[in-house]
Amino acid sequence: MFKQITIIGFGLIGSSIARGIRKHNLAEKIICGDISQEVCNKVAFLKLADAAIADLAIATKGSDLVIICTPAGKMGEVVQKIVPCLKEGAIVTDVGSVKKQVVKQIQPHIPKGVHFVPGHPIAGTEFSGPEHGFAELFEGRWCILTPLDHTELKAVEKMTHFWEALGSNIEIMEAGHHDLVLGITSHLPHLIAYTIVGTANDLEDDIKSEVIKFSASGFRDFTRIAASDPTMWRDVFLNNKEAVLEMLQRFTEDLTDLQKAIRKQDGDYLYQRFKETRDIRKAIVDAGQADPENMKLIKN
Amino acid sequence: MFKQITIIGFGLIGSSIARGIRKHNLAEKIICGDISQEVCNKVAFLKLADAAIADLAIATKGSDLVIICTPAGKMGEVVQKIVPCLKEGAIVTDVGSVKKQVVKQIQPHIPKGVHFVPGHPIAGTEFSGPEHGFAELFEGRWCILTPLDHTELKAVEKMTHFWEALGSNIEIMEAGHHDLVLGITSHLPHLIAYTIVGTANDLEDDIKSEVIKFSASGFRDFTRIAASDPTMWRDVFLNNKEAVLEMLQRFTEDLTDLQKAIRKQDGDYLYQRFKETRDIRKAIVDAGQADPENMKLIKN
Numbered sequence: 001m002f003k004q005i006t007i008i009g010f011g012l013i014g015s016s017i018a019r020g021i022r023k024h025n026l027a028e029k030i031i032c033g034d035i036s037q038e039v040c041n042k043v044a045f046l047k048l049a050d051a052a053i054a055d056l057a058i059a060t061k062g063s064d065l066v067i068i069c070t071p072a073g074k075m076g077e078v079v080q081k082i083v084p085c086l087k088e089g090a091i092v093t094d095v096g097s098v099k100k101q102v103v104k105q106i107q108p109h110i111p112k113g114v115h116f117v118p119g120h121p122i123a124g125t126e127f128s129g130p131e132h133g134f135a136e137l138f139e140g141r142w143c144i145l146t147p148l149d150h151t152e153l154k155a156v157e158k159m160t161h162f163w164e165a166l167g168s169n170i171e172i173m174e175a176g177h178h179d180l181v182l183g184i185t186s187h188l189p190h191l192i193a194y195t196i197v198g199t200a201n202d203l204e205d206d207i208k209s210e211v212i213k214f215s216a217s218g219f220r221d222f223t224r225i226a227a228s229d230p231t232m233w234r235d236v237f238l239n240n241k242e243a244v245l246e247m248l249q250r251f252t253e254d255l256t257d258l259q260k261a262i263r264k265q266d267g268d269y270l271y272q273r274f275k276e277t278r279d280i281r282k283a284i285v286d287a288g289q290a291d292p293e294n295m296k297l298i299k300n
Numbered sequence: 301m302f303k304q305i306t307i308i309g310f311g312l313i314g315s316s317i318a319r320g321i322r323k324h325n326l327a328e329k330i331i332c333g334d335i336s337q338e339v340c341n342k343v344a345f346l347k348l349a350d351a352a353i354a355d356l357a358i359a360t361k362g363s364d365l366v367i368i369c370t371p372a373g374k375m376g377e378v379v380q381k382i383v384p385c386l387k388e389g390a391i392v393t394d395v396g397s398v399k400k401q402v403v404k405q406i407q408p409h410i411p412k413g414v415h416f417v418p419g420h421p422i423a424g425t426e427f428s429g430p431e432h433g434f435a436e437l438f439e440g441r442w443c444i445l446t447p448l449d450h451t452e453l454k455a456v457e458k459m460t461h462f463w464e465a466l467g468s469n470i471e472i473m474e475a476g477h478h479d480l481v482l483g484i485t486s487h488l489p490h491l492i493a494y495t496i497v498g499t500a501n502d503l504e505d506d507i508k509s510e511v512i513k514f515s516a517s518g519f520r521d522f523t524r525i526a527a528s529d530p531t532m533w534r535d536v537f538l539n540n541k542e543a544v545l546e547m548l549q550r551f552t553e554d555l556t557d558l559q560k561a562i563r564k565q566d567g568d569y570l571y572q573r574f575k576e577t578r579d580i581r582k583a584i585v586d587a588g589q590a591d592p593e594n595m596k597l598i599k600n
Contacts, residue, residue, distance in 0.1 A: 073567075122514060122516065122517045126581070141516070142513070142514060142516075144514075171513075180507070181507060181510045181511065181514060182514070182517065184499070184500055184503065184507070184511055184519070185500075185510075185511050185514045185515055185517050185518060185519040186514070186517035186518040186519065187518075188496065189496060189517075189518035189519050189521065189522055190518050191555075191558060192492055192496060192555070193518075194558070194573060194574055194577055195551060195554050195555045195558055196488065196489060196492060196551055197577040197580050197581070198554050198573055198576060198577050199484070199488075199547070199550050199551045199554045200484055200485075200580060201576055201577060201579070201580050202550070202554075203484065207480065207481060207484070210481045210485075211481065211484055211485050211580075212580070212583050212584050212587050213442070213471075213587065214422060214442060214444075214481060214482070214485045214486070215485055215584050216422065216441070216442075217422045217482060217485045217486035217489075218485060218486040218487075218489035218490050218493075218525055219484070219485040219486065219489050220584060221489065221521050221522075221524075221525060222489055222521075223577070223580055223581040223584055224521075224581065225518055225521060226574075226577040226578075226580075226581065227577065227578050227581035227582075228574075230570075230571050230574035230575040230578070231571065233570070233574050234567050234570040234571045234574060235567075237562045237570055238562070238565055238567055238570070241562055241563070241565070244562060245559065245562060245563065247499070248555075248559055248562075250499050250502070251495060251496055251499045252552075252555070254495050254498050254499045254502075255491075255492070255495045255548075255552070258491060258494070258495055259545065259548055262537045262538070262541055262544060262545060262548075263541070263545065265538055265541070267373075267534050267535075267538055270530075270533075270534040270537055270538070271530050271531065271534045273494060273498055274494055274526075274528075274530035274533050274534060275530040276498060276501055277494055277497040277498055277501060277523070277526040277527065278526075278527050278530070279501070280497050280500060280501050280511075280512070280523055280526075281426070281497070281523040281524065281526065281527035282527075283512050284512050284515050284520060284523055287512050287513065
């Protein structure tokens with residue numbers, strides 16, 4: 001599909017893409033570009049790429065596709081470094097969890113004759129680093145592309161085929177809309193998970209040990225997503241501020257209503273609210289998006 | 301272990317206990333007491349008990365062990381109904397997710413010569429009703445007993461053996477302490493999950509369908525626990541008000557701090573908070589309490 005692909009930022013996502021490219025034979029050559037020499041050494045040791053280079057410009061030379069997999073906050077910097085070496089006709093894409101700010105950072109630097117197709121594969125684990133990647137990470141997952149008005153259709157089609165080859169389903173939407181939808185489905189849940197795990201972390205030591213012991217009663221579900229990469233998530237919140245604050249506002253209002261109902265012992269209100277939420281779960285199950293592992297035993 | 305056991309309230313927990321008793325041969329006879337004739341018919345049809353009786357007093361007659369498995373808010377009522385039929389030397393226990401209020405409701409009615417051992421098996425699924433129970437529900441799970449100062453040791457030992465026979469690990473603690481620990485590990489997480497799913501439920505229809513589509517990016521984890529039984533959870537919050545409001549207060553303060561940091565673009569603060577929470581996850585994994593199914597793929 002491509003002659004040479006450069007992957008910049010070789011963490012969980014970058015290394016999973018590299019493994020997927022190998023598995024499905026999507027390029028003749030894979031180049032790893034990562035400013036950390038330690039990561040480059042690891043990549044070389046694990047033979048995850050044909051070359052691992054700490055100089056991002058050199059790593060970019062001659063590639064038909066450049067995939068930026070660094071935290072969102074670094075992408076503008078990265079693109080400025082690689083611009084001189086971008087090949088005429090090459091495609092640049094990214095995997096950032098926010099899109100409006102990323103487009104704002106990258107687009108102005110893209111030279112004429114190079115195509116920028118912003119992307120976001122909705123996949124990951126709570127583990128970070130090249131050693132944790134795996135080729136199947138994107139299988140059956142959504143990948144959202146948010147092309148600009150003037151993005152050439154051919155480049156979008158090529159990226160669609162690329163992600164489909166890795167096993168993903170493709171959805172195309174506008175960057176701002178992406179940020180709103182992900183704000184409620186992903187960013188707000190992560191913020192809340194980080195908060196509640198932080199609240200527990202601040203408890204007195206004796207209660208904290210019991211929280212760990214009895215974590216299966218609900219708390220544990222939050223700890224997994226609160227173990228996600230802190231740098232990546234810092235950048236998500238800094239770069240999707242508006243949508244996150246808007247959704248957080250709605251959440252806080254709803255939480256205050258429930259708090260009031262508990263204080264006033266308003267059982268009818270609590271029952272009504274708790275009953276409504278079952279429908280969404282049902283819709284997710286009906287849409288085939290519920291986890292098959294969901295018979296997990298939690299309660300109380 | 302017992303001659304005859306009565307289980308009052310034959311939902312997910314009650315029916316799972318009945319199946320466990322059968323599987324491990326812990327009683328000669330199991331009696332189901334449930335005020336819903338429909339539930340009694342289902343129990344009879346599924347042959348989950350030797351008798352299914354809508355009159356709770358009659359269902360209690362002659363039993364050595366009476367396990368109250370109704371929602372917490374109904375337990376005081378139940379115990380008043382069955383008191384005249386409690387056998388001398390019988391043990392009464394419950395499975396309520398809150399303990400202080402349940403003890404307050406039940407203890408005053410317990411006649412001399414009858415032993416009350418409050419209990420809380422930390423197990424369950426998001427499904428309700430007798431048809432969803434299974435014998436293995438309590439295996440490898442914690443069961444907390446909160447005996448009173450004057451509770452006879454022999455009765456506590458007998459209940460310990462009973463739950464151990466169903467596969468549980470036993471922890472003994474004071475009722476108020478139980479409510480505090482479960483307030484943070486279970487009740488607050490459920491309240492927050494109900495809230496965020498409710499917030500999503502109130503969104504405009506077109507965004508709502510996308511929330512369902514992309515729910516795997518974090519949101520989905522919350523929907524499962526927000527699909528738990530609304531009656532049971534209403535009673536939990538009405539009966540553990542103080543501990544829940546106390547933990548909710550701390551959570552809200554922490555959330556406000558993060559909100560401020562996002563608004564002020566304080567990346568260092570966000571990074572620091574997000575980094576701390578990884579340690580708790582690690583402690584849960586180290587304590588063997590992390591889910592083996594945890595390699596679930598979520599992110600962004």
